[in-house]
Amino acid sequence: MSQELNLSAEVTDQQLGFRLDQAVASLFPDYSRTRIKEWILADMVKIDGEVINRPREKVYTGQTVGVQAVLEDEVVFKAQKIKLEIVYEDDDILVINKPAGLVVHPGAGNPDGTVLNALLHHFPQIIEVPRAGIVHRLDKDTTGLMVVAKTVPAQTHLVTSLQAREITREYEAIAMGGFTAGGFVEAPIGRDKVHRVKMAVNSTGGKHALTHYRVSEKYRAHTRLRLRLETGRTHQIRVHMMHIGHVLTGDPVYGGRPRPPKGASEALLATLRGFRRQALHATMLRLAHPITGEIMEWHAPLPADMAELAEALRQDMILHGG
Template identity: 55%
Template sequence: MTQATPDVPRPAASGPIRIQRRIRVEPQLAARRLDQVLAALIPELSRSRLQLWIESGQVRVDGVARRSRDKVWGGELIELDAPIEPVGDCLPEAIPLNPVFEDEQILVLDKPAGLVVHPAAGHRDGTLQNALLNHAPELARVPRAGIVHRLDKDTTGLLVVAKTLEAHRSLVEQLQARQVHREYRALVIGEVVAGGRIEAPVGRHPTQRTRMAVVAGGRPAITRYRVLERFVGHSLLAVELETGRTHQIRVHMAHTQHPLVGDRAYGGRPRPPKGASAGLVEALQGFPRQALHALRLGLEHPTLGTAMSWEIPLPADLAELLERFRGEARA
């Protein structure tokens, strides 16, 4: 058997937490690429991460830096000494969280509207990442405090966090393989005739850099949707993601001329239907965010291998707006 030191992230005397391994290559692994050998011996880390470490010289074979494609022949000593991506100056903050499920590997949260996921310009603190570091300090050892996918600031609903490197690798691979099921509820402008599938590349807007758009050179993006309810001038959709691009649902629905209610960035300014009651007009004009909620989440548990899924109710603001629409229909 190939022998290796335990894979325990550890802090150096000062500086970021590091992963340090010493692995003796056994003959049965001969004639394989270095990155393939490391991926087989350290399965909790992604091959892409290992390749980056190899190419940056943080992996040595018999004391010499090698390339990912270089082969090993058995008997070599591989030494890995690499930092886990720091969380920068992101500090723990006592921000309330609403856990839906938690064990040693994953944490599933119900994210409220108004909570930014990652620190960024204009939001250096008060983010979900700050809250996670307070909730579970060990998340400082996981890239981006375990956040493997995101919800926009004003989108509510289910979000999963990896609590270990092993869980992080598994969830990233599931997302890349489109094996994570994500279903949303979206209230859009316009009476959508039928469900459909939107396949249109999403990238940075060519002139408005804070927005995304359907652009020829964008990344592949696929969204599926079906109609749940129709109201006058509006529709409630069930939306499922096959990919996870920034603002994907918002961009794709605006691309089909059905922007989300409340989404001022993508054309969802209030459009009260003709003859709407004063209450509905006021509710639409005062709705402060895009009407989007991550309702269901399904994935395979990183270590147990069992299928797991969660569903949470609509947030109060969206549920109330839908009830106003239903009340108009009954009047």
């Protein structure tokens, strides 16, 4: 099924000087940037009655922007009663502490059973918000804090804040090997040219990525880190840590298989063998509320499996006189 779409709106001072794609997104916020760009390139967008197929065309106050397009029915996601640990909620946003094993958004191999499906059950009106209010994601087996928008205005503001790097996201990780000090990794990330399910540092086709890290605890053959993202590329922390030779413990994609220190106890060996996800947790989130502007901050303690891993490594240090 499909339906004809006929939209029209006047450019206001708020959109003065915007590119056409930005202006259309501002005037008709229910539609994604990707879809809007497709419409422009397909000659479906007009300025004052003239077809304009250049997304970067500037717009000016008083111009009329029109869209005549065929809107294909999008996939309809179903609400599912899936438990969410809600850390904070008001009329505009909610913050959740995502567990390991929960996919954020439906996709190939995961048609349902996701955070999105859980959000639709918890707050059915969120269906009116693009992507059910999801503005950033965590990998399936990464735990921790995510903010979700409950309204279109809140989502618009949060996306803008993310792009402007005004949202602070800090992570806890346990990486393999020893660090002498903290630092940062600035290296572009793109799709791995050989293994398409992986990301990799790619100096030719990758996007800018910057990760800061500091050492919070040292073990014999592992290090507990605190990391802060400046950008939000897919698998960013995992790829950057691998790039500097410190794969995250347990990472099934990037080679985090157990590498116990010499003379490790049976207890530590069992813990390392049993830890089968990347040791990565989104522990802190700070942002300006998208509607009130209030600076808000949330913290999520280490999940039980990472806390157990850290304690086992700590006991190994003690056992060997560290």
